[in-house]
Amino acid sequence: MRFARCLAGLVLALTLVGAQAQAIRGVTEESGYTWLSAGRVLGPASEVVAATMQRAGFADYRVGIYPWARAYDMALQEPNVLIFMIARTPQREDKFKWAGEFMRIEYHLYKLRSSTEVVVRTLQDARAYSIGVVRDDVRQQYLQSQGFTRLVVSAQNGDNFRKLLHRQVQLVPMPERDARQLCDESHIDCAMLEKVYTLDTLSTGLFMAYSKATPDDVVLRTRAAFEKLKADGTLARLMAAPGR
Known part of the structure; x- marks a missing residue:
């Protein structure tokens, strides 16, 4: 029985390592919630992503700002891509694995x-x-x-x-x-x-979402971490921060 538990634990550990074998790549566009300053991506939304990754236990991730069409294409085509501040629409529903809603927005x-x-x-x-x-x-x-x-x-x-x-x-x-x-x-x-x-x-929600080729375990861990940030008030506090 003890051997079986150890074996199960080893399998779980290897699964988690495998899921994080490739760095998570966060992509978004410049907006009132994300911007570049001295080569760093700043802003309330990027702070939420960083807090979510930390809470989920993902140390190997990076975030970049791109023209929206490029960020969107990367999230459609590549594995382990986390696109954020993306509007969730019926047309996009099956194209991504949705992880958490930052806020509602009006245009x-x-x-x-x-x-x-x-x-x-x-x-x-x-x-x-x-x-x-x-x-x-x-x-x-x-x-x-x-x-x-x-x-x-x-x-x-x-x-x-x-x-x-x-x-x-x-x-x-x-x-x-x-x-x-x-x-x-x-x-x-x-x-x-x-x-x-x-x-x-x-008017819709702005979300973080993974590319379809991202392992489900990564998505589930991110979703759980995001929900904890939402429940303890961290999400609301970070998103209420002023712009640059």
């Missing part, structure tokens, strides 16, 4: 306040205007599914914001926190922007 259409010719009271109204979106982002996917054709696709949120400021697009869908951060980075008064419409049907 709003913003215009320049001085662009009085842009009038949006309904989603149908917005079809008449050019809209800046990020490639493979949930906003692009949603608007395309609604038949929008005047989408101007960029690699990053900051690119769309600059296009809005230079009147190369007329609308940009953003969460309020991202709008404030981009205003700060551009050294402009956010009063220059006007929130004209809320994409209610796009």
